[in-house]
Amino acid sequence: MDIYFAGSIRGGQSDVELYAELIELLNEYGTVLTEHVGTETVQEEETQAGMTDHDIHEQDLAWLRQADAVVAEVSTPSLGVGYELGRAVELGTPIHCLYRPEAEHDLSAMIRGCDDIEVTEYDQPTELSETLAEFLEAAESA
């Protein structure tokens, strides 16, 4: 199955190592289309590849449309992640958000209050294996 992982890039990359751990975990269940989100140098690499913001948008939207499931780390506020979640809701793709309660910012009511989005609070990625396995199995049979 194809998994779209969403995490903050321009909104702040302080959680990038955590994203890499989550992507590694998700790779056990399927193909993560957006592995670059777990790389600190993602922006430089996109610039070096000559990608404009329009190219990035089109590539990410194509992956979002292709994905069987969306997993987002939402502890860092991010316009891009929020935008992807809004588009994914309209596409009807199963969505699971991961949030660390000790984060600086409270989670948006638009995410926590959305019936089409599951939210799990956690401290360490190691706690998430069972939750993600259950979510992805349900998404695969949806």
Added chain:
Amino acid sequence: MDIYFAGSIRGGQSDVELYAELIELLNEYGTVLTEHVGTETVQEEETQAGMTDHDIHEQDLAWLRQADAVVAEVSTPSLGVGYELGRAVELGTPIHCLYRPEAEHDLSAMIRGCDDIEVTEYDQPTELSETLAEFLEAAESA
């Protein structure tokens, strides 16, 4: 015309006075459905009114569906604003984003690279009268 103004709340309210100025400007052209976004006490007021995150999501989505145009201040990264923009793109509502280049965070490629979103960079709300008038006139006749 009905205007949906979007700005960060839980992502950080450091621009709340700016949002109030922009809402005042927009009120010259129509009805801003989301005036509370320009109020520092918006979260306490929603709590006092007994609103859950689900209630807030449903109310904001109803306003978003009702709106003839969306104007968002996107200098502060926000999951809620991003989510609203993603939903508005799918709804086909005209969208105009306002961004201050001196902001701490670079604007998301998902916003700047989206063909369905106009972006204007500015320093002071007073610079925006003509831009917003043109955008809202076009939205009204769309």
